[in-house]
Amino acid sequence: MNLLNPAHNAPLRRAFLLCLRSIGVPRPCYFSQNIESREPPIPLPKDHNGEPVHQKRARLLYQSRKRGMLENGLLLSTFASKYLNSMTEDELMEYDMMINFPSNDWDLYYWAAGVRPVPPEFNTSIMKKFQEHVKNENREERLAQPDLY
Known part of the structure; x- marks a missing residue:
C-alpha cells in the first residue's frame, strides 16, 4: 500500500488531522496538578460517625460485595459473610477503614495476599x-x- 497516494491514505490523513486539531484545543484537566501524579484525585470516604450499627453492617456488606475488581469482591464478600455479624464496633470501624481508605483496590489485594507489606x-x-x-x-x-440471605 502506497501511503503517499491520496486514495489509499484518506482515513489515515483524516485521523491525523483530527489529532492535530485536538492538540491545540484547551480542555479542562481533571487530573492532579502535581506533575509526578497523573491519577485523578480520589475523594475521601464520607464520615459515618453516629451511624447505627445495623446500618453500618448493611453498608459494609454492600461495599464488600461491590468492588472495583472481582478478586476483592469474592474475598471481601466471603470475609464479610463469615465475620461481619460478630464484629464489635471497633472492629467495624477498622474494617470500614480497611475497605474504604486505600485509594486502590489492588493495594488492598496485595496487602491481603502478602505480596506487599501492609502500611502501619x-x-x-x-x-x-x-x-x-x-x-x-x-x-x-x-x-x-x-447469598445475601
Whole structure:
C-alpha cells in the first residue's frame, strides 16, 4: 500500500488531522496538578460517625460485595459473610477503614495476599484476620459471592 497516494491514505490523513486539531484545543484537566501524579484525585470516604450499627453492617456488606475488581469482591464478600455479624464496633470501624481508605483496590489485594507489606495505619487485627481468610487454609470453595440471605 502506497501511503503517499491520496486514495489509499484518506482515513489515515483524516485521523491525523483530527489529532492535530485536538492538540491545540484547551480542555479542562481533571487530573492532579502535581506533575509526578497523573491519577485523578480520589475523594475521601464520607464520615459515618453516629451511624447505627445495623446500618453500618448493611453498608459494609454492600461495599464488600461491590468492588472495583472481582478478586476483592469474592474475598471481601466471603470475609464479610463469615465475620461481619460478630464484629464489635471497633472492629467495624477498622474494617470500614480497611475497605474504604486505600485509594486502590489492588493495594488492598496485595496487602491481603502478602505480596506487599501492609502500611502501619492498615496493619490492624481485622487486616490480620483478613490475611488469614485470604490464605484459605481450609480450602473453601470461593467461586461466587455468598447469598445475601
